[in-house]
Amino acid sequence: MNIGFDNQKYLQMQSEHIRQRIAMFGDKLYLEFGGKLFDDYHASRVLPGFEPDSKLKMLLQLKDQAEVVIAISAGSIEANKMRRDSGLTYDLEVIRLIESFEKIGLMVGSVVITQYSGQPAADNFRKKLQNLNIKCYIHYMIEGYPANVERIVSDDGYGRNEYIETTRPLIVVTAPGPGSGKMATCLSQLYHDHKKGINAGYAKFETFPIWNLPLKHPVNLAYEAATADLSDVNMIDPFHLEAYGVTTVNYNRDVEIFPVVSAIMEQISGECPYKSPTDMGVNMVGNCIVDDQICKEASWQEIIRRYYNCLVDLKRGNSSPSVLYKLELLMKQAGIGVADRKVIAAAAAREEETGAPAVAIQLPDGSIVTGKTSPLLGAASACLLNALKVLANLGHELHLVSPDAIRPIQSLKTSYLGSSNPRLHTDEILIALSISAANDPNAARALEALPLLKGCEIHSTVLLSAVDEGILKKLGMHLTCEPKTK
Numbered sequence: 001m002n003i004g005f006d007n008q009k010y011l012q013m014q015s016e017h018i019r020q021r022i023a024m025f026g027d028k029l030y031l032e033f034g035g036k037l038f039d040d041y042h043a044s045r046v047l048p049g050f051e052p053d054s055k056l057k058m059l060l061q062l063k064d065q066a067e068v069v070i071a072i073s074a075g076s077i078e079a080n081k082m083r084r085d086s087g088l089t090y091d092l093e094v095i096r097l098i099e100s101f102e103k104i105g106l107m108v109g110s111v112v113i114t115q116y117s118g119q120p121a122a123d124n125f126r127k128k129l130q131n132l133n134i135k136c137y138i139h140y141m142i143e144g145y146p147a148n149v150e151r152i153v154s155d156d157g158y159g160r161n162e163y164i165e166t167t168r169p170l171i172v173v174t175a176p177g178p179g180s181g182k183m184a185t186c187l188s189q190l191y192h193d194h195k196k197g198i199n200a201g202y203a204k205f206e207t208f209p210i211w212n213l214p215l216k217h218p219v220n221l222a223y224e225a226a227t228a229d230l231s232d233v234n235m236i237d238p239f240h241l242e243a244y245g246v247t248t249v250n251y252n253r254d255v256e257i258f259p260v261v262s263a264i265m266e267q268i269s270g271e272c273p274y275k276s277p278t279d280m281g282v283n284m285v286g287n288c289i290v291d292d293q294i295c296k297e298a299s300w301q302e303i304i305r306r307y308y309n310c311l312v313d314l315k316r317g318n319s320s321p322s323v324l325y326k327l328e329l330l331m332k333q334a335g336i337g338v339a340d341r342k343v344i345a346a347a348a349a350r351e352e353e354t355g356a357p358a359v360a361i362q363l364p365d366g367s368i369v370t371g372k373t374s375p376l377l378g379a380a381s382a383c384l385l386n387a388l389k390v391l392a393n394l395g396h397e398l399h400l401v402s403p404d405a406i407r408p409i410q411s412l413k414t415s416y417l418g419s420s421n422p423r424l425h426t427d428e429i430l431i432a433l434s435i436s437a438a439n440d441p442n443a444a445r446a447l448e449a450l451p452l453l454k455g456c457e458i459h460s461t462v463l464l465s466a467v468d469e470g471i472l473k474k475l476g477m478h479l480t481c482e483p484k485t486k
Helices: 007-025 041-046 054-060 074-078 090-103 120-131 182-196 218-226 238-244 252-269 292-315 321-334 342-354 379-391 403-416 426-437 441-448 466-474
Strands: 028-033 066-073 108-116 136-140 170-174 200-205 234-236 249-251 358-362 368-372 457-460 478-481
Touching (some): 007 028, 066 090, 074 090, 108 182, 136 182, 170 182, 182 252, 234 252, 249 252, 292 478, 379 441
Parallel strands (some): 028 170, 066 170, 457 478
Antiparallel strands (some): 358 368, 358 457
């Protein structure tokens, strides 16, 4: 992989910047943590060199100072809102997050149920947490939120919320997904701390958009592509421009809510320490890009992938034309098109040549290998084997897995397991390759080349099975598919 981002520099600079922000307020800092803490694959795709768990590693450098509070809205619990990536409802995702944080040594202090108005499902979830010996607090719906500042900053607003007892100077407020009330949780705590005479502050940690990159930089456009279904829009921070005469980038929701946040903080403590939403942020990612061109090219690929993912979602009934229109506009703004994704044309040419579904993979050196559908293998499996042969410097005609070894697996699938498709999926061919590797040095060499597929671009001329998609994702490959089944 070509590296465009210095991950080690990021870990050091980001943790130091957060320490400075804690010192700015004295006793306590509530840090609203946006985006994914675990497995931030979007960041790792558009910033090659950024490790998916970088934000966790950064927090681990502060683990003696940090305490995690997880916010979840009562409405999300009541509606059984689900994360698409994990397939877990938000309440189960909270449990998973707690276990994951504690496993790596981060302290989880409590859970707060926000926007509560008597939802029975929220009551049941609170009892479940209490049975697990997890502290749980309630924050209520506030009439007129967020515009009615006088009511919000009063005994009938934040004052009605249960005060979250914390023991450390850095309180990381995270959530299972958007709309969970992280910011309101932080501001409610500021209100209570001020009344208790505790010097506390608030800051926001969002990786994207990157405030010190240009508005239309491909990395920032890729963020808009990633959030096209949320109607997020990158924009120049007008408050920062007015206060300092410096152009920075933020996104519409933070810009729109800033006057309210500023008024609330003034009402709480007499002044707002920030002059702009950019001031509130602590993100140092933009300072750690070491090769801008590599990050641009990676971001262009991400935008095209998002476009294809939307085509697939539309085919499956999981998106809308308006999202597709926005992605098309973003491609135009970036000056790119599907022709800039070379694996698309290569896969299409192989499909036309063979008259059957095909797959193409672009290897780290830029070369492209393809795979066709055959009686023994699906196109993804064939392409995977072909790519491993190239990476292991093996001849194309070499059989890494004997056809005589494949046929019994096909018989098992069709005769005993009820499958109508005898061709081997990617998981099945990799297991067969592993078995061959026990006695065949060439198969062993091919198997050892698997890590080299990480970061490779791959395109299929048809929709792949969930099994194939999952295996390619685990290998770290970047997949797109045509929105058709044959």
